[in-house]
Amino acid sequence: MRNPLRRRTPEEKQRRATKRARKAQESGLKQFQIIPPEGVPLNLTLASISARAGAQLTDFLVTFMIAFLLILLVIFASGGSGTVITIAGALIFFFVRVPYYIVTELVWNGRTLAKRWMGLRVISLDGRSLTAHQVVVRNVLKEIEFFAPLTYLMVSGNNSILITLTALGWLVILFVVPWRSKKNQRIGDIVANTCVIDDPAPVLLRDMAADDPTRARERFVFTSDQLDHYGRFELQTLEQVLRVSQDVSQSSRKQQDKNIREITERIVAKIGYGERIEAADARDFLSAFYRAQRAHLESRKLFGDAREDKFFRADDVGQDSK
Structure with a gap:
């Protein structure tokens, strides 16, 4: 119902x-x-x-x-x-x-x-x-x-x-x-x-970081080296994945869960996360990773070294300035 x-x-x-x-x-x-x-x-x-x-x-x-x-x-x-x-x-x-x-x-x-x-x-x-x-x-x-x-x-x-x-x-x-x-x-x-x-009324979506489950934040912990692998573009893409509506058909739900598992496996392999993530915990893992990645990028921006995406290289800045 x-x-x-x-x-x-x-x-x-x-x-x-x-x-x-x-x-x-x-x-x-x-x-x-x-x-x-x-x-x-x-x-x-x-x-x-x-x-x-x-x-x-x-x-x-x-x-x-x-x-x-x-x-x-x-x-x-x-x-x-x-x-x-x-x-x-x-x-x-x-x-x-x-x-x-x-x-x-x-x-x-x-x-x-x-x-x-x-x-x-x-x-x-x-x-x-x-x-x-x-x-x-x-x-x-x-x-x-x-x-x-x-x-x-x-x-x-x-x-x-x-x-x-x-x-x-x-x-x-x-x-x-x-x-x-x-x-x-x-x-x-x-x-x-x-x-x-x-001109319909604008809709403000909830803050994804604020909705991250407490248990997920406590269970999944990431180091700075692991968070350095991704940038702002990947963060925005991950946010779009997490914002997928819950009101979907059963077939769409299965496909959505499959996509989340695949994304989780790629991130785990990319950052070298030591723990195996079960399918039931994939969404919580992505939510915790999103929150940690967002906080990491926001803190780095204060020092002027925010990454645009995972392809960002520090020497690109020097080349552009020449």
């Missing part, structure tokens, strides 16, 4: 984030690159049209509930006059929506409540921070693009067929523009030079 608390572990979150990224790639989500002023290219994933529509619907429901409560107050204050309620309702929806979108995207750097929940973010395509001008432009134009014609169709009861068809045609165009845009931009995004990207 699967442990219900397992989904809260950093490894499970990382596995789900990797799975989400793989699905995004398989589903054909657009990838693009921007270069900020610092000159470091950033590879980003555009938010899908469906994800943006879901976020928009959620934000609309949030603003609708706020506006609905205010309209109830108007009803009680006006005595139920239909004309007053209609006009006040349209104005209330406008003065709730616009500040909501602008304030939330300014405070949370391009994210409304729904975008935060769904892992989306508005960014500037020039690579700089999102400006207040861009936020105001894209959200005010949203009123002109979508909410103004929709509100007109809902409030006005004496529309001519021509006006109704024109408004509906305009709404259709608005839905077509993001589909045809290379970066899924609506008109407001095009004018403001912004787009919406997939």
Whole structure:
């Protein structure tokens, strides 16, 4: 039976984030690159049209509930006059929506409540921070693009067929523009030079050295000569091996255990470790070796002689300086 608390572990979150990224790639989500002023290219994933529509619907429901409560107050204050309620309702929806979108995207750097929940973010395509001008432009134009014609169709009861068809045609165009845009931009995004990207919350993995079992640290002891055989690159590779998710199939588990045994045998032979390591203790051995190797490299870096990898030679430094 699967442990219900397992989904809260950093490894499970990382596995789900990797799975989400793989699905995004398989589903054909657009990838693009921007270069900020610092000159470091950033590879980003555009938010899908469906994800943006879901976020928009959620934000609309949030603003609708706020506006609905205010309209109830108007009803009680006006005595139920239909004309007053209609006009006040349209104005209330406008003065709730616009500040909501602008304030939330300014405070949370391009994210409304729904975008935060769904892992989306508005960014500037020039690579700089999102400006207040861009936020105001894209959200005010949203009123002109979508909410103004929709509100007109809902409030006005004496529309001519021509006006109704024109408004509906305009709404259709608005839905077509993001589909045809290379970066899924609506008109407001095009004018403001912004787009919406997939931006899930970052996941911090646990410290592998902190999770090393105490019994493994006490049982497996390594000398400085043994730890000198490996460098930073091998340490990072070993960390990736130890971070393999526990949520794997039985066949994958067997292959994983086999790989760990083979890695253990190679390390034992390389460093000249005198004790034979049983298969059941292979993972504990690697965990203890990782912790000792990491501490060894960190301590040596204080003296300026950290090794890049196992192929590092001291005379290479002298040759490079010539």
